[in-house]
Amino acid sequence: MSEASTSPERDRRGRREADAEELLACDDCMSPADAFSVVASETRLSILEALWRSEETPVRFSDLRREVGMRDSAQFNYHLGKLTDQFVVRTDEGYDLRHAGKAVVRAVLAGTFNESPDVEPFGVGDPCVACGAELRASYADETFAVACPDCGKPHGKYAFPPGGLNDRDETELLRAFDQRVRHLHCLAADGVCPECNGRMTTKIVEADDPDEAPLGLSVHVEHVCAQCRHRLRSSVGLSLLDQSDVVSFYRERGVDLSATPYWTLPWCVSDEYVEVLDRDPWALRVAIPEGDETLTVTLGPDLGIREAERGA
Template sequence: MAEAPADLDPVSMFSLLGDETRLAVLQALYDETRGRGTGRGAVAYSTLREAVGEPDSGRFNYHLTQLTGHFVEKLRGGYALRAPGREVVRVLRAGTLTQSPRVDPVGTGRVCPRCGGQVRLSYANEHVFVHCADCVGLLEFDYVPDGTLLAVSFPPAGANARDPSTLLAPATLGYERRLQTMTDGLCPDCGGVATPSVRRCECHRQTGSTTCDRCHTGFEALVELSCETCERRRVAPPAFAFTHRDPVREALSAANADGDAWRRYVTVVDWPTRVRRADGGTPEVVYAPPDDREVVVAADGSVRREAPSPPDELGAHLSE
């Protein structure tokens, strides 16, 4: 087995990529080996140079040598991409660092879970924004459109590849899957350890037509999923982060809402919700779906179903 290359500091890493010939080498290797399983097949020097289209052999050899070690591996039969090289190509093709498409609001054919109004979708800053045309929505921040119900990251290439009116389903599904991976303890971005916590607005106040003037959302509590390595953070209505767990899945099925991810989202958002103090003082979020068994999401990420609380316990909120 070849000796692993030394780690690169970030400045050196970006320096190595700062030439169009080097990026062309990575993309050519990716294309030439894409059909060979894991991409471990070697590409002959002459084949690679022809694919890149560099007529100057000295220049080509210099740039290939600079990449070899961290991004490219020299094998007996030629050259192959290492994992960092493949990741660079994927990032480039996803458009995350290079593309900035915008989509003006389009109709989705869905209705708002708050007011029954028409739901629209727009795209900007690598995010899909789902918003209502008739109410304030669930999120009121400077960086989201008025009436926003959901804002999720989505790669530019994915947005460019689809009719804007069809973006709702893949964007919501991608958001749901990333949440599920993190609730299971794995960061989908770096492979680090992800941990859950319940974040509660201590002075939550809202009416049916406004969001809270303190947290600027329509949620008294949100689950926060944080990676200990890359510090990726995602927040969501607690039950929506656990739609793959049996207690939530059972309640969604009983509500005939186990179809697409958007339907699951609006269903859990519409369930009556309260926050109470569990044994030990940690917060837990209690949902009351229509099948008369509550769904409880605890601060440690555990989820369970239980019989409805007696009336005298319904006021046992954290604010007391």
Template sequence: MSHSAGNESVAPESDAGIAPAEAFALLGNDTRIEILQALLDEDGSEEPVSFSELYERVDIDDSAHFNYHLKKLTDHFVRRTDEGYTFRYPGWKVVRAVFAGTFTDRAELEPFDADGDCYDCGGGLQAWYAEERLTIACGDCGTVHVSYPFPPGGLDDRTPAELLQAFHHHVRHHYCLAADGVCPECMGKMETALSRETTYPGLDVQVTHECHRCHNRLHSAVGLNLLDNADVMTFHAERGVDLSTRPFWTLPWCVSDERTDVVSCDPLEIRLDISTGGDSMCIVLDDSLNVLDVDGCARPVGASER
């Protein structure tokens, strides 16, 4: 395995990939899915599982027929070793998604109360789940604070409060990765851009993350991308607020533009004023979300700018 540093590209030493259509065709068989499930049940991501152990778990009488389907999975989804069979990463990823209900389950939840107040009108927030998305919006004026895909398996065995906490971590994790240039879906390189051309009502400035490998795109207000910024986290921690657990949709600076100002149009620079506990800080960013300046001296909200 080769390693590189700086801006050098990495050329992984691996077997040639296969076309997406071929990959889906390989999985379009009940026996192969059963084999992957058996490998998952036997902890095939941790240690090799023998041919006989897999065969005993799959509902098939003909060992030659079983071996035929196992060989179809080998090399791309399953790795054969002297000790038995283990998952390759694509196989592990697919089977975990299938059995988590990502591709198979359907679920809906009627609106229920969510933490926080509307940044626009002060009304109470409600959450609901439909079409594989969890949405949190004002029950009075309808202003949407967040709407984001969430696997249906995430609803299992969770109370509404537990579901919202899991959703918070899910979205926060995705945007923290994206802000660091890592696609949360394929781990490819993500490009970040700040623009005054927005696709969502109520936003004057929008952040777009785009992965050119899998074409995943994330759009949001600026603040959502600063949840793991060291200065922002420290400012809140010193005032008793843990941004890793505080529901991000309860923070107006995180889900709206009400505390975002354009400092310069060419090049585009913006300032975000963040307040908590009666104090305020500001952070200035360029059009790639690089930090240009941080006002580290907390000042009372409403105090004049320098």
């Protein structure tokens, strides 16, 4: 094959990169370095936080200055002017946050830039799906993990902003982590990056060596953002938690799947229940047992359910 020839996958990748560059190419856009320098001021952060806290927006200049607690009107106007257009929008009625301004405040509240806490490992109260020992949860380096201390089987390890630890006991923290994991994979499966809202692609990956497979899974799902390159890996089962066939199957048996921690569902943390039917294109069969009945679903390469059957 000549150097000028390209594969379809390479063509698609090239188009995605070109699209991303086009989106980022903007004559009126502020460079990332300039954007960070603008908000690198305690006064400007105070202005953004004051707008965030305001129950009614837009906020008039005098009311906003009073809320920030700055007496010098000219100095306050200088800092507000630096934020206007990129982080704050000015209207006839006053000032309000733009999306970028809200993102900055959310990042501060989440502790993304200024917090780095650790949490001592604690018992989850649920058994490992592999050996039955009690699972333990841990938090370090802005990552929350649930794993078995006895056999070492991982039951999930994902980024969790430090702000999520605030005002939550262990039970509430586990619930928040469970919901966050579901949310991350729901967005990713729908093609939306949970980090930047860019286009996310989904593919099924089969490891050559099961012993060295990511997440300890020989077959797993990988979501990758074409814009920010954020990568999210998971078991095949996690993509099925909000599928109507699966939700109905559990509901008919008196189980609220949305309130059931995903790590207690063996088909969500193991590939033992996954069977590869075809690889070109991908076709998978997943067995979902509950009580004395099993729901068997067949998935296509997009992880959509093609068939669903129930049996003993």
